[in-house]
Amino acid sequence: MVLTSTPSEKERMLEDAAVKGRSLWDDARTRLLRNKAAVAGLILLCVLVFLAFIGPLLWVHDSSFIYRDRVQIGPTFENLHLFGTDAQGRDLFARVLVGLRMSLMVGVVATMVSLAIGVLWGATAGFVGGRVDQLMMRIVDVLYSLPFIFFVIILMVVFGRNIILIFVAIGAVEWLTMARIVRGQTIALKGMEFVEAAQAAGVSQFSIIRRHIVPNVLGPVVVYVTLTIPVVILAESFLSFLGLGVQEPLTSLGNLISNGARDMEIAPWTLIFPALTMMITLFCFNFIGDGLRDAIDPKDR
Amino acid sequence: MPAYIVRRILVAIPTILVIITLAFFMMRGAPGGPFDLERPMPEEIRQNLLAAYGMDQPVWKQYVDYLGGLVQGDLGPSLKFRDKDVADIIAEGFPVSATVGLLAMSLAVVIGTVFGSIAALRQNTGADYGVVAFATVGIVIPPFVVGPILALTIGIYLGWLPSGGLDPRHGMTLDRLILPVVTLALPQIAIISRLMRASMIEVIRSNYIRTARAKGLSAPAVIFKHALRSAILPLVSYLGPASAALLTGSIVIEQVFSLPGIGRQFVFAALQRDYTVVMGVVILYASLIIILNLVADLLYAALNPKVKYD
Numbered sequence: 001m002v003l004t005s006t007p008s009e010k011e012r013m014l015e016d017a018a019v020k021g022r023s024l025w026d027d028a029r030t031r032l033l034r035n036k037a038a039v040a041g042l043i044l045l046c047v048l049v050f051l052a053f054i055g056p057l058l059w060v061h062d063s064s065f066i067y068r069d070r071v072q073i074g075p076t077f078e079n080l081h082l083f084g085t086d087a088q089g090r091d092l093f094a095r096v097l098v099g100l101r102m103s104l105m106v107g108v109v110a111t112m113v114s115l116a117i118g119v120l121w122g123a124t125a126g127f128v129g130g131r132v133d134q135l136m137m138r139i140v141d142v143l144y145s146l147p148f149i150f151f152v153i154i155l156m157v158v159f160g161r162n163i164i165l166i167f168v169a170i171g172a173v174e175w176l177t178m179a180r181i182v183r184g185q186t187i188a189l190k191g192m193e194f195v196e197a198a199q200a201a202g203v204s205q206f207s208i209i210r211r212h213i214v215p216n217v218l219g220p221v222v223v224y225v226t227l228t229i230p231v232v233i234l235a236e237s238f239l240s241f242l243g244l245g246v247q248e249p250l251t252s253l254g255n256l257i258s259n260g261a262r263d264m265e266i267a268p269w270t271l272i273f274p275a276l277t278m279m280i281t282l283f284c285f286n287f288i289g290d291g292l293r294d295a296i297d298p299k300d301r
Numbered sequence: 302m303p304a305y306i307v308r309r310i311l312v313a314i315p316t317i318l319v320i321i322t323l324a325f326f327m328m329r330g331a332p333g334g335p336f337d338l339e340r341p342m343p344e345e346i347r348q349n350l351l352a353a354y355g356m357d358q359p360v361w362k363q364y365v366d367y368l369g370g371l372v373q374g375d376l377g378p379s380l381k382f383r384d385k386d387v388a389d390i391i392a393e394g395f396p397v398s399a400t401v402g403l404l405a406m407s408l409a410v411v412i413g414t415v416f417g418s419i420a421a422l423r424q425n426t427g428a429d430y431g432v433v434a435f436a437t438v439g440i441v442i443p444p445f446v447v448g449p450i451l452a453l454t455i456g457i458y459l460g461w462l463p464s465g466g467l468d469p470r471h472g473m474t475l476d477r478l479i480l481p482v483v484t485l486a487l488p489q490i491a492i493i494s495r496l497m498r499a500s501m502i503e504v505i506r507s508n509y510i511r512t513a514r515a516k517g518l519s520a521p522a523v524i525f526k527h528a529l530r531s532a533i534l535p536l537v538s539y540l541g542p543a544s545a546a547l548l549t550g551s552i553v554i555e556q557v558f559s560l561p562g563i564g565r566q567f568v569f570a571a572l573q574r575d576y577t578v579v580m581g582v583v584i585l586y587a588s589l590i591i592i593l594n595l596v597a598d599l600l601y602a603a604l605n606p607k608v609k610y611d
Contacts, residue, residue, distance in 0.1 A: 142315070142316050142319060149549050149552075150324075150567070150582075150583050150586065151323065151324070151327070153567070153568070153571055154324060154327050154328060154571060154579065154583075155327065157571045157572060157574070158327055158328065230441070234443050237443065237445065238443070238445065238553065241445045241553060241556070242552065242553070242556060242568055243572075244568075244571075244572075254445070257445060257446060257449070258445075260449070261445075261448075261449035261452075261557065264449055264452075264453045264457075265453075265457055268453060271449055271450070271453065272450075275446045275449075275450065278443075278446065279441065279442055279446065282441045282442075283441055286437070286440075286441055
């Protein structure tokens, strides 16, 4: 803000402010765009998403095509095997793109599953309150103390390695914190004056939820979603690494890392490139998540 | 305090029961059983096998029998290793997992505390930025990436340390444990450094630290006798989740460095549908997590006079 502004300038600024009010979201966007790490993460992530979803269509090599005479070639510009080829003679760059696409999809879909369960559970508990709330949150407490990854492993073994099951199983594991956040926010908002005022003015319950509750719960939820996506990507890779996740011919970054770790003595690039891709992706999400948290919840700063 | 401990244990019992029930019925719901071999066996032998393990009974009866055995401390026989009980398998693997886990935990606590404190005391210097950068990297990169990369660089290219398995004659030797322990500890070092940095920064700005300095105490005395004591509290309450993370991490670490621990047994047993071993390991890990959480809470109360359990 300019401190030494002439009166006329001040007036103009006041007028501007009167014409278009700045919402919380405008503020948050400005703060987010000022955060260099978050902006860099955002740009890089867009590039990665573009590469993962459009790249395989444009790239000269097909991810599942086997070049019998080019098994485990190191990274080279010859024939454009930028990341080399794997133990079967497939172009690693194409496979990394396809794997990245799978990891991103698992991350987003499973997070949406956890979002749906968590928001529903937390909002119900917070709204209804009383006994129901206590019971629902006790269940969350008990579930918190379960070694969940073991259950996901058992699930994968029991029902076969089904891609949809991976989405649901990981999503079903990650909803607990979401439920707690949403419940806390809902309870806090329920007692707020502006909600009371809306009720006193005779606004319908649905409108209150839509106009006041949802936008105010949205902030923390958005932050938590961006921070959950990398956790989910990690969980899927963890399963794939153990040989319990996505199956051939599909592949994910975890799968590629697992294969690379097996072949690393002869073909280190099959480990290094998928691992680097995964690290960059996770960095992007974490920077964006941290940036969003600072932007939306300025209390923490 | 004793009443509190008893109550916590009473709460833990239904939790464990839920875990056992979930795991039991999920495993039994699985298509395919432990006696499915590549070559189908004669039906009579199959029936005899099932009868021998009590698996010809209705599922609820098996469940009750299993709980009955459990109360007497019997985890049952392994379904895949004909001459071993689940207890034997756990007894073989547990020392390895526990050693790696404890070493990793100690390493994480010591290094994390030192890093975090240094960063806080030298805030906004190169040392601070270094620790923060390290912590960010350590949290983001998972053990299954760090593990293979360490094994590749230090184990194979440089040849400084062996990268896999235990010494066939001497078992757990230090040189074979270093890489797994470091890999397992790394994310925890990162998280603990962050925690310590944040809490130490808050503590050294508080009034009683200013008083301690004002009355002329030396800098080390202020830090070690006054600041560290309360700065360490968030770390203590993190120990519960940390131990859970280490237990989960051990599954990957044992796979990467081919250590014969429990995590590896678990994955193998799950793939082989060795029901009883899977159940045994899940029960063991769940109990461990619950106990370690309780210990962390008690330790917290012991260190923080403001907290009283009754």
